[in-house]
Amino acid sequence: MNNLISHPAIKKVLLTETDIQAQVQRVANELTEKFQDNEQRPVFIAALKGGVIFATDLLRKMPLDVDFDFIDVKSYSGSASTGQVKVVHDVNMDLAGRDVVVIDDIIDSGRTMQWLSDYFALKGAKTVTTVALADKREARVVDFDVDYYGLIVPNEFVVGYGMDYNNYFRNLPVIAVIDFDKLNLIG
Numbered sequence: 001m002n003n004l005i006s007h008p009a010i011k012k013v014l015l016t017e018t019d020i021q022a023q024v025q026r027v028a029n030e031l032t033e034k035f036q037d038n039e040q041r042p043v044f045i046a047a048l049k050g051g052v053i054f055a056t057d058l059l060r061k062m063p064l065d066v067d068f069d070f071i072d073v074k075s076y077s078g079s080a081s082t083g084q085v086k087v088v089h090d091v092n093m094d095l096a097g098r099d100v101v102v103i104d105d106i107i108d109s110g111r112t113m114q115w116l117s118d119y120f121a122l123k124g125a126k127t128v129t130t131v132a133l134a135d136k137r138e139a140r141v142v143d144f145d146v147d148y149y150g151l152i153v154p155n156e157f158v159v160g161y162g163m164d165y166n167n168y169f170r171n172l173p174v175i176a177v178i179d180f181d182k183l184n185l186i187g
């Protein structure tokens with residue numbers, strides 16, 4: 001089987017596995033400090049599919065008692081945002097009065113995280129904290145600042161560690177930039 005990292009459509013590696021884990025550990029420490037004296041367990045909600053790999057690594061680095069749930073939202077087709085966030089699968093938990101922490105892989109236009117933040121507030125969350133591994137802040141089209149992030153990425157389409165191009169490269173263990181001229185070699 002071919003090595004995914006040496007796939008011709010992978011143009012440049014931005015972060016190695018070791019670099020990623022160092023940033024995940026830093027964010028885990030920051031969140032542990034924030035929630036360690038909470039009386040009630042915070043609810044960590046991972047946004048499917050991209051946010052799951054980051055969320056499972058993050059939670060295992062936090063020595064805290066937490067609730068864990070998922071929401072599946074979609075807004076991308078290939079590398080283009082449709083501009084509309086659609087809920088494919090909703091959370092199961094009652095969020096009224098809870099401290100909610102939303103985890104996603106990347107914030108690009110900012111639409112998804114802003115929408116999720118508003119959505120959980122409408123469901124009655126006491127607080128909503130946003131966390132993303134990658135912050136592509138140059139690409140924002142809405143005015144949104146994430147509370148905690150692992151790294152800032154350039155305004156290019158990135159893949160790996162949960163981030164995909166049409167469901168390819170999610171399981172790439174590094175974070176890399178895709179070569180759009182070689183996308184015909186995918187599949």
Ligand SMILES: O=P(O)(O)OC[C@H]1O[C@H](OP(=O)(O)OP(=O)(O)O)[C@H](O)[C@@H]1O
Pocket residue numbers: 047048049050051073074075076077081104105106107108109110111112113164
């Ligand atoms: O800031 P934005 O421009 O909204 O982009 C970020 C969102 O786009 C991706 O999700 P996608 O809709 O591709 O679903 P997926 O996680 O299942 O790949 C990513 O996982 C974020 O949720």
Ligand code: HPA
Pocket residue numbers: 076106107108109156157158159163164165
């Ligand atoms: O750069 C990106 N890569 C993967 N998924 C994404 N969703 C929004 N931006 C991106």
